[in-house]
Amino acid sequence: MNPAKLLNPRDPGAANPRAARVAAALYAYCALDELVLLYPLYALLFADSGLSVAQIASLFAIWSVTGLLLEVPSGVWADAVSRRLLLVLGPLLTAAGFALWLLFPSYPAFALGFVLWGAGGALQSGALEALVYEELDRVGAADRYARVMGRARAAGIVAVAVATAAAIPVYAAGGFAWVGAASVAACLLCSLAAAALPEHRGGPAAPYGSGGDDGAEEERGYLATLRDGLREVRRDRSVRGAVLLSALVYGVWGALDEFVPLLAADTEVPTSMVPVLILVIWCGVTVGGLLAGAGERLTDRGLAALLAAGGAAMAAGAVSGSPLGILGVAAAFGAFQLATVVADARLQARITGSSRATVTSLAGLGTELTTLAVYAGYGAASAAAGHGMLFAVFALAYPLMAVVLARGRRARRAARTG
CATH class of the missing domain: 1.20.1250.20 (MFS general substrate transporter like domains)
Structure with missing residues (x-):
């Protein structure tokens, strides 16, 4: 099978341009979300800034705990407000975290950067899947959800490989400053891609067990x-x-x-x-x-x-x-x-x-x-x-x-x- 065809959002069924629009925006979003040149190098940035192994380990713990604490609250917020809004904000928080690392390379800045990164990831988790499924369902393509999400994940993996390969020459040319700037730029582009995702929520769906009175419920x-x-x-x-x-x-x-x-x-x-x-x-x-x-x-x-x-x-x-x-x-x-x-x-x-x-x-x-x-x-x-x-x-x-x-x-x- 042709790999290019596998990644083409218009090929499966090839009969639903509105579903293809959702897929294309999603692929761009997932690829840009992973196109972070800092991924293979940020531990070296911390060590180069004088952090000990214990301090670096504590940063990873801060990152994990932030995501853990905000996972469910962010999902609730996505349902109560706007899923696309959270998908736009998530990469912006991550970009702010990376910028802090570059401007103030110290333990407090690294810790705050990880809090922002963890918060950004939490905003995206749950909101992305919910938005994509409901938008596909709205255009009669809910049965394509697994196919579309599988390709989106594949696009993210390819982006990680590209970012890892690109990090080597970019670091050689401009050090951590260039690598960090490229990572911030990728996050900003990811936020723009999120803005291109469609979202139609003229009124929330009926709550569970209510009988499905669409549009009758207040926000x-x-x-x-x-x-x-x-x-x-x-x-x-x-x-x-x-x-x-x-x-x-x-x-x-x-x-x-x-x-x-x-x-x-x-x-x-x-x-x-x-x-x-x-x-x-x-x-x-x-x-x-x-x-x-x-x-x-x-x-x-x-x-x-x-x-x-x-x-x-x-x-x-x-x-x-x-x-x-x-x-x-x-x-x-x-x-x-x-x-x-x-x-x-x-x-x-x-x-x-x-x-x-x-x-x-x-x-x-x-x-x-x-x-x-x-x-x-x-x-x-x-x-x-x-x-x-x-x-x-x-x-x-x-x-x-x-x-x-x-x-x-x-x-x-x-x-x-x-």
Whole structure:
């Protein structure tokens, strides 16, 4: 299949120009959001500014805690106000954080920059998925959501690769100042791309359980929006299951991604080859995103099989200790990326109330908590086991998810026939 066709927002179905407009703006937004040249270099910026390893670690903690605390409140705000507004503001906060780093390279400025970056990411989380799904649904293309989001994720991954490659010559030409300026510019362009996203919210959808009296409800406040989202998750078993699945699928492999360079180094290849192995894995992730259109047709049994196969491939590849084993990890990460997009699509399809971004942010909160748990477990066990064994242990989470998913399917079938 032609890769260019896969990334063309007008090719799938090729019959809905309004859906194509949503897709094109989304691809630009996701690519620019990841086109940050500071990504591979900001730890070096901190060290070059005299920060200790402990101080750098504390900055990462500040970043994580900020996102964790603001994940759900930002989702509620997106439902109560405007999702596009939050998508415009998010990159601006990140740009302000990067600018602080450049102008005042010191620990307080770095800490405040991470708070702004974490806040910017929280504003985008939940709001993006909710806006895209509802805009596609409005033009009769909700069934293309998984395909469009999969391609958007792939565009982001390609942008990370481009930014990493570009950072080398840009740093050589102008140091951290040029790298930082390019990153700020990318954030500003990302904000402009967000402004191009359509948003039609002439009146909020009816709250969960209200009977769907469209347009009859007055604009709701923050607390009412939060209560509506929590009520939908609490009362609707299918939504609750989709929230948990979405959180767990990405939470585990998203955390393990941070340790991929260490796993690659354990294969005893020359250090110069480690980036090549990492690239192989991210090629697998990209392919997984591009296959989301086909993945949205998976049944519960098919998704369970995908998760189980991915877990087996990761475990086998990781414990092999061989560069060839990285192919197994790449295949697993591709399967998990595909499953992540499919799980998100199922969540969006099951949300019926007006607090879509709130519910999606609850899934994001679950992802953050899962990621922190994996970090803690990995760190605690790292003294007793190598990276390959740790990857294999955490890979067991996916067959367990597959079993729970399959059992849930059987329980629903029994309830219908009983």
